Amino acid sequence: MISDALRRARLAACSAALRxxxxxxxxxxPLFFSYGTLQHESVQLSTFGRRLNGQRDELLRCEQxxxxxxxxxxxxxxxxxxxxxxxxxxxxDNRVPGMVFEITDxxxxxxxxxxxxxxxxxxxxxxxxGRQAWVYVHAHCAPDGL
Numbered sequence: 001m002i003s004d005a006l007r008r009a010r011l012a013a014c015s016a017a018l019r020x021x022x023x024x025x026x027x028x029x030p031l032f033f034s035y036g037t038l039q040h041e042s043v044q045l046s047t048f049g050r051r052l053n054g055q056r057d058e059l060l061r062c063e064q065x066x067x068x069x070x071x072x073x074x075x076x077x078x079x080x081x082x083x084x085x086x087x088x089x090x091x092x093d094n095r096v097p098g099m100v101f102e103i104t105d106x107x108x109x110x111x112x113x114x115x116x117x118x119x120x121x122x123x124x125x126x127x128x129x130g131r132q133a134w135v136y137v138h139a140h141c142a143p144d145g146l
Contacts, residue, residue, distance in 0.1 A: 031133035035098035036084035054099035
């Protein structure tokens with residue numbers, strides 16, 4: 001069990017590391033990074049109505065973690081007791097693999113709707129490729145204000 005003080009310190013570190021003020025890809029379309037279910041074609045089809053083309057990339061100074069699903073209906077529907085998550089740890093050697101996708105603003109809004117149901121928030125992050133992208137983290141690790 002993590003103490004409240006340690007949890008607050010991790011939240012502050014996560015917020016500082018993942019937050020960014022500039023999100024302007026060269027062609028103006030948003031980028032988002034998926035380390036979980038949005039990499040799956042079936043989820044892309046149900047969320048966007050199309051299969052996304054993406055490139056492999058990595059989220060820096062983070063590690064994979066799990067978040068317990070508290071809603072029994074979600075557990076029954078998904079057959080899973082935990083959601084994938086990432087946790088910032090500041091270690092330069094740690095990276096979380098995934099895919100980065102270029103999507104429209106309307107599609108980004110669809111991702112917001114998909115993720116909010118599971119208590120995830122969108123934050124900006126720097127990827128190993130040097131690109132900035134939106135990434136969704138569980139609300140316990142997301143900065144306030146997003």
